[in-house]
Amino acid sequence: MTASDSTAPVLTDTRAAWSVPAWLPWLLRRLLVGLATVFAITIIVFAATQALPSDPARVILGPEATEQAVAVLRGQLGLDRPLPIQYAHWLGDALRLDFGRSLDSDVEAVAIVRDRFGNSLVLMLLVLAVTVPLSLLLGVALAVRRDSRLDRIAMAGLILFKALPGFILAIGLILIFATNILPVLPAVSLLDPQRSPLAQPSYLVLPTVTLVLSILPFLVRLVRAGVIEVLEADYVAAARLRGLSERRLLWRHAVPNALVPTVQGIAMTARVLLGGAVIVEVVFSYPGLGSALNSAIEMRDIPVIQAITLLQAALVVLVNLVADIATVLLTPRLRTAARPTLKPGSRAAWKLSGGGT
């Protein structure tokens, strides 16, 4: 869409091609800060899981177990060793991606997390693959037609979807497409754990649609607000006076500048989805990361809690990093600056401009 009239810069200066991009040192600094954050998180995760009330050994063995049985299990789990020693052992193992065995099911914690993460990742990518282009198209279309009847109806509809709790949306979809009216899709996502979720597409449809419908309103409004803001800017008015076509104005000037808040909006959505779309996981019985973490906390299954929270924290750091890089690359002023700075509070401002959550 943007390539039709673009003229790629022809690089004749070979020194320019080999020179270090101005933002590279910034990127390296950001990477280091990210790693330090993850390290700090390991300490918090370990300390927090130790601070959980009640005894994992008792939770595991249940009401019938005697105190002796609980004491034996505590010993077997190493819960009776001093905390710093437990942390040192744990960190060493964690660096080798060994979080120990699940206290609950006696399977490698990493294996549980890997499967669940795979499922959550597939769902997240599908949702983003549908939501991002759709919200861009809808957002731009509504921005261009702002205050028209279509825009007003669409905005009202979006607010309605946004106001609808996720589980009601999900159960409504089940009643319509799985059990009562037009039963063409499975009601719950009983993924066969032996096969890839991608090989079982019918189980992915309703969870994806539910998440798309609950996320779309936020992103559409974000894009719409961004594009409107740019279209009202002085430089757009100036370009319009110079006789640029509306089409060219929109796609070459307005949309690229409106993308920055959208990128941050997408990043936020990705962070939420990575945390596990718990509603969907419960209503559709979809085996994702969120319900695994929930069960692990209920069971005080410390190895699994640690593996999941650490993975999620690392992913949030990564998503933020990618979003910030995209923001810098999308903003010529930041890209060419020696020290690009995303001002504190800018993410929140972008969110607000979209009427975000």
Added chain:
Amino acid sequence: MTSPPFTRRGLILGSALAGGAAIGGGLWLARGSGTAPIATTAQTDDTPRRGGLIRVGTIEATQSGNLDAHAPLGAGIIRGWALYAKLWEWTHDCAPRLALAEESETSADGTSLTVRLRRGLEFHHGKSITADDVIFSIRRLSDPAVASPYAALVSPVDRDRIERLDDLTVRLHAKPGQGLVALPETWISFGGIVPTDYHPVTNVVGAGPFRLESFVPGQRATFRRFENYYKPGQPYIDALEIIEFGDQTARAHALIAGQIDVADLVPSEQAQLLRATPGVAVVVSPTNNVQSLDINLDHPQFQDVRVRQALRLLADRQDLVNRALRGEGRVANDLYAPHDPTYNHAIAQRPHDPDQARFLLKQAGAEGLAAEITTNNAGAAAALVFAEQAKQAGLSLTVKKLDDASFNGPQKNQRAISTGGIPSRGFLASALHYDAPTATSNRTNFRDPRFGELLTAALKEPDITKRTPLVHEAQQIQHERGGLLIWGFNHVRAAARANIGGLASELTQFAGWRFDDLWRREVG
């Protein structure tokens, strides 16, 4: 300008292409295959047929559990019904019946039990079942290193004094002063017989109706029919899947849509929806699962028997059944195991008599008594209803709800009043849980000397005619001065698609778990 060969336009174009590919892929993926619900017609033919797969959906909100025969966790108990066979099995009337054992005999003094295996039995991996496996199995169940939550059920057995009489026969001896009369009942549930090379993770082998095929904790376990199961011709189906759900509504939807065939332990609020669904049948089992309020006799306020009786008279049992169990249960008379042949039916049902209760409280100087009822999620409704009933007599009972781990923690026997309950069991087995001298969970701290003597004697008396008067007297004592306020027995529901046979109402809660009895109507 020293900018790299990079443009915003290039980035946007690249992202758009990648996104386009993703959405294309997404649409391809979302094309959907769909699983239409299986059409069912009411069929009256009740002759079991061979073949097919049955999927059982079970609720395990938090615990993934394991496959251990002797220390099952979470849905491990249900998977155990598929994997493991025991020396005895539960009848529909909640009594033990010989299974892998051909004969079992308790000595006249009740202190030893001789068990002989059937001839020609095999494990899933083809090894014959011998006396060595039986000895290995009970020693493993009671092994402190295995830390089984259910080891206490066989605690009367002296694990270091087990005799191997021949290839198929074993003799067990009781620890000094204890009896083994209740052992068949207490040993059944977690007494899976496993081979001496058994390992709960790497060699999951038993002699149950199904062999393990795969197990993904927290999601599902798949099983294949065991051809050499000890019941000829059973199981009827070729394959079984046990699927774990975290949410009741999701499981109900799966059953309605035909994605699962059977749902066990259906809560009463779901039963109504499922009963109204064509193609789904709900089977109600009026069990003798006990619902109790355990009054702690160690608590100064409750040492006076008049106060305990007042609390029992205050309980409006029908109201408790109606509200705490949504009407899906029956009232009880502060005694457990009414199905036991030794049960004392001569004891009259205790009425709801708040006036008499107030009179007794006044006599005991306990008017306006204040105490705390400690409960967990399962007992919260009953605790709240009872607290409200007690308030009308001027008592101030506050309800404190704990998570299961804290509720069952080391403080469990020290609370003033706590909610409790156990599955249907015979009198002796229930007493070994609740209030016998060697009870595993005596939250009432009831230690009446005469009651203790009677229980100890009954546990050593294999002759039922001689045991009955002992139990009658013991129940009289419980009813007159015990600490248990047993207000009801709850029904248990299982639901299945109409094309599933072999699911019947019974006195136990096992209706959805008898996988060797289940069959599909449309096969064969």
